[in-house]
Amino acid sequence: MAENKNQAQQGREGWIDRADRYLRMAAVGGAILLILSQLILRVPAIRHALVPTERYEGISYSTG
Incomplete structure (x- = not known):
């Protein structure tokens, strides 16, 4: 019986x-x-393609 408990404990562990x-x-x-x-969203061309709200913003984000 003790072996069964030990095996069950090892199975759980x-x-x-x-x-x-x-x-x-x-x-x-x-x-x-x-x-x-x-990091990918830091590239303006990729960000413009992936984020549709980017074109509705007044001032574009630039990485410079």
């Missing part, structure tokens, strides 16, 4: 470790995607 690893990878991936998307 294994699942928790895998879930933790996947969540960490998802968080790092999300942070990388956020940074890349913000």
Whole structure:
């Protein structure tokens, strides 16, 4: 009976470790995607194509 409890505990710990690893990878991936998307929006030609409200603004944003 003690062996079954030990195996069950190891099974839960294994699942928790895998879930933790996947969540960490998802968080790092999300942070990388956020940074890349913000860098891409710094390019005026790309920003104009992706953001339709850009053309309605009075003063255009310039990176200079």
